Amino acid sequence: AQSVSQHNHHVILSEAASLELGCNYSYGGTVNLFWYVQYPGQHLQLLLKYFSGDPLVKGIKGFEAEFIKSKFSFNLRKPSVQWSDTAEYFCAVTGDTNAGKSTFGDGTTLTVKP
């Protein structure tokens, strides 16, 4: 069975600080990897995704994530966070034979102080 582990449950940063949220997964086959974000009062929405190719993927609002297959990791990064990045972030994985049946991590709440 596949699983996803997000190491940080709550992260507090000041504006302009760099961000890295950890995500490790366990799955025995080819995977598609995602980061979703839920801003306060808004829908859960896709931040970025990895299907294949360049392991460094870029998403919206300056976020990027790097797929390291040997480490089963897909960490999310942003060089300089803004107050508006305050949100809950979820890492998710799905095998390519069951697209849409995603396994999610428990989420990381990011609070950015102005």
Add this chain to the structure above:
Amino acid sequence: SQTIHQWPATLVQPVGSPLSLECTVEGTSNPNLYWYRQAAGRGLQLLFYSVGIGQISSEVPQNLSASRPQDRQFILSSKKLLLSDSGFYLCAFAGEQGGELFFGEGSRLTVL
């Protein structure tokens, strides 16, 4: 454009009462549809998915059921709610490539 809506947004129900949460999708045909539940402080757990009208797969044993009476309608139901059914329920459809999910607004259910 593709949109997804679910309702009601908030629901407070007594133990033993029935439940019906509804989800509709616009702008796409024959979508794969999903019901997820998010317990407090936890990630999303897949409850049901459907690849077509009348086709429902359950991922976890539970007190809930799902139905898909029309191509773009997905309903989550229960005949008798339990306290443990409280949570935040999300309906979603899968994008055409790779399984990315598009979520509805969510329905917060509190069972008292």
